[in-house]
Amino acid sequence: MKDRILAKTDLASFLDRLLKRYRVVAPVDQGEYSLFRPLQRGEEVCLDYLKPARSAKEVFFPQNEDLFYFIEQTQKCVEPESIEKETVLFGVRPCDLKGIEAQDRLFLAGAFQDSYYQNRRKHTILIGLGCESPEASCFCHNFDIDPRGSTVADLFCVPIDNGFYYVSVQSKQGEALAGDLQEAGAEHAQALEETKRRPLKFSAERIPLEELPGALADRFDDPLWEEIAMRCLGCSTCTFVCPTCHCFDITDETHRGVGRRVRTWDSCAAPKFTLHASGHNPRTSNIQRMRQRILHKFSFFKDNQGVISCTGCGRCVAACPVNLDIREVLSELLATKT
């Protein structure tokens, strides 16, 4: 499989050619930020913002997903139509690609596999996009993430000199997309190497995350959680913008006897998340919920799925209305470990 190059000025027409055969989803300008949206025309793609305000998880795990439709009286249900057209997801940064990898482990591995996630995932071709410089909130350098490469994507585009992307072709499906692009020459490969050698400046020092499991062990009853939770409003914004958060609710909605069972994003930060029908609630205080969130993402998920449930994308840092910075929380937990 030969690597390719793509001029930045040719990006829109490349996406237009894809639109003839595929549904194409890419970052689209929403005014003050971008979001992953289906394109009508290639020129709608917007790379003005480093990454969309919400992660790529919503392409595979949408905020609302109809599980099936039913008629109350007959108690019969009908599943939604399965996906007909392949999707190309363009412009996924390595932090979001790592997020997809974490979601794959949760939804597809284990004793049960999620067929809704699987359906969207297997009908989507991924085109990754390398970063040129991190934002102040970015901290992917704490994880096993290369801001300029990822094997999760079918194609991976790295901006190199002279207004080009170096397009690494990493799968047969990627090759099917990039077949009409100019092949990369030796000079392009060298430009890629030079680009990759340039150091990236992050706003904060790397946190020694490998020390985190030790720092979190036996900390369940630590009074530090109260301090950490003090500013948190429990608004759940962090969980919604996060590439790896995966909690959801399932509810039935009906109108005049016809309805749907729908899956929607939910959050462990929400007060009623764990409320029993009896009225008992294991986590009644925000302190308990904050502790649960941090321990789940940085300890329990790692125990169960093998990776930390965080990719350093920094969206939670940017979006939190009270400027709660998870990097500070982790640093504090590490600094105070016994």
Added chain:
Amino acid sequence: MTEEGACRCDAEISNPYHPWPARIIKITEESAARDTRTFELEWVDPDHTARFQHRPGQFAELSILGAGEAPISITSSPTQPNLQFCIKQMGVVTTAIHQRQVGDVIGVRGPYGNCFPVEAMEGKHVVFVAGGIGLAPLRSVINYLLDESNRSRYADVSILYGARSPGDLLFKEELKQWGERADVQYYETVDRAADGYSGRVGFVPALLEEVAPSPADTVALTCGPPIMIKFVLQGLTKLGFAPSQIITTLEMRMKCGIGKCGRCNIGRHYVCIDGPVFSYEQLLAMPQEY
């Protein structure tokens, strides 16, 4: 994705959220308060009878389209012909189930969760300590052990059961049968007596202290209201039971039942996957948040 793709989704998988239809063939009013009923079900699709094989202690998500789903332990033993669920009316979904009649169809997803360690328990004496609706999940193991295909592999079986009042005792016909069996020691108590009741009066922990089972080669299985469990655990410990010899089953708010929605965890364990059956030894090692 191609075969080289990072995503492991080659094989088509079935929908784990799609409930299987089951018809209600019998409803038994269990409690004088009329808030607890046993529903006996038969599969609408005969194929499902062979495909749904459960082990004692597992649960299912019962579904009423329009109301939602609720996780309910399977009270019938796999040695019994039909699936049974003993359900206390508590919230939206259980109320909707209680409104169903014989002949109505409801949905079932499962079997989910782990099970009681019936193989590890072989050769041992087994003591059941149950309170109120806590008897429902234990009944699947009790009837499993007492089935003629299994009974000989277990030593002495004792059942200690209590409820708030005589009217609240569940499975009254079966309690009588257990009491009449020569190979079972059945002890009953109620918190407060009523007219016509001539049995023991007192709380379950007091009954446990009175019966005082020996911990030697014994496993204790307990389930009931949290306050009862707290005192039963103390009582068993005082009698010399090690935490590994005590087994209980937990309840938790659930939605997916298959370890994806993140709702039912205690520490790293999901009650729907790693539970609901846990030993006291396991519980002591888990965060005390449930």
